[in-house]
Amino acid sequence: xxxxxxxxxxxxxxxxxxxxxxxxxxxxxxxxxxxxxxxxxxxxxxxxxxxxxxxxxxxxxxxxxxxxxxxxxxxxxxxxxxxxxxxxxxxxxxxxxxxxxxxxxxxxxxxxxxxxxxxxxxxxxxxxxxxxxxxxxxxxxxxxxxxxxxxxxxxxxxxxxxxxxxxxxxxxxxxxxxxxxxxxxxxxxxxxxxx
Numbered sequence: 001x002x003x004x005x006x007x008x009x010x011x012x013x014x015x016x017x018x019x020x021x022x023x024x025x026x027x028x029x030x031x032x033x034x035x036x037x038x039x040x041x042x043x044x045x046x047x048x049x050x051x052x053x054x055x056x057x058x059x060x061x062x063x064x065x066x067x068x069x070x071x072x073x074x075x076x077x078x079x080x081x082x083x084x085x086x087x088x089x090x091x092x093x094x095x096x097x098x099x100x101x102x103x104x105x106x107x108x109x110x111x112x113x114x115x116x117x118x119x120x121x122x123x124x125x126x127x128x129x130x131x132x133x134x135x136x137x138x139x140x141x142x143x144x145x146x147x148x149x150x151x152x153x154x155x156x157x158x159x160x161x162x163x164x165x166x167x168x169x170x171x172x173x174x175x176x177x178x179x180x181x182x183x184x185x186x187x188x189x190x191x192x193x194x195x
Contacts, residue, residue: 009126010138015123015176016081017048019146022113023153029104036102039151043105045143048114052123052139054155055115056132059124063181071194074187077121081180083119088173105117114146118176126181 026044030037060077064074120137149156157165 005130006134009130009134010141010145012122012126012179013039013119013135013138013142014145015172015179016113016118017142017146018118018169018172018176019114019142019149020165021172022109022146023149023156023185024165024169025113026055026109026150027037027157029109033104037153038151040105040109041147043103044109044114044150045147047106047110048119048141048146049143051111052119053136055120056123056135056139059120059127064145070125071190072188073121074125074128074190075184077117077125078180078183078185078187080117081121081183085177085180087174088176089170089186109150114143121183123181185188 026041030040033040062068063070123135123139126138160168
């Protein structure tokens with residue numbers, strides 16, 4: 001077993017999900033739902049896992065049907081991740097201003113905040129490089145961590161403060177930008193090798 005592969009996949013998905021960055025939004029979105037906060041946390045993580053796993057398993061089939069190569073997705077996904085990370089750094093409050101609803105765990109928290117473009121793109125590219133098992137295992141472990149953070153959101157905010165959580169989100173966005181550039185570079189190199 002190559003532990004470096006598992007570590008690479010785990011860290012990439014950890015950065016893409018950015019659960020600590022979602023915590024302040026989760027707190028503000030569930031401000032009037034204190035009693036239901038734990039149920040919403042569970043609903044959010046379950047939704048994110050189902051959406052991301054479905055995308056991982058069916059993504060390649062869809063690509064084959066429409067004639068998209070993995071390299072195309074790496075470049076397109078990398079550009080999308082880069083834009084996403086820049087927007088997250090420049091406009092941090094734009095990720096989640098939605099109305100309160102009983103299905104808030106599904107939308108916007110489960111998707112697109114946890115299983116959004118960053119997570120889906122990263123997971124699909126990682127499957128192409130490392131296979132299904134490491135990616136789905138890492139996704140499960142990262143979403144379990146996300147569930148713990150959301151479940152104990154108030155405690156976490158009391159420890160590191162709202163500004164601490166926001167600062168962590170900024171650092172994660174910078175790492176996401178670096179991963180995006182790496183994806184674009186890898187996709188371009190693969191295309192150049194093929195031609």
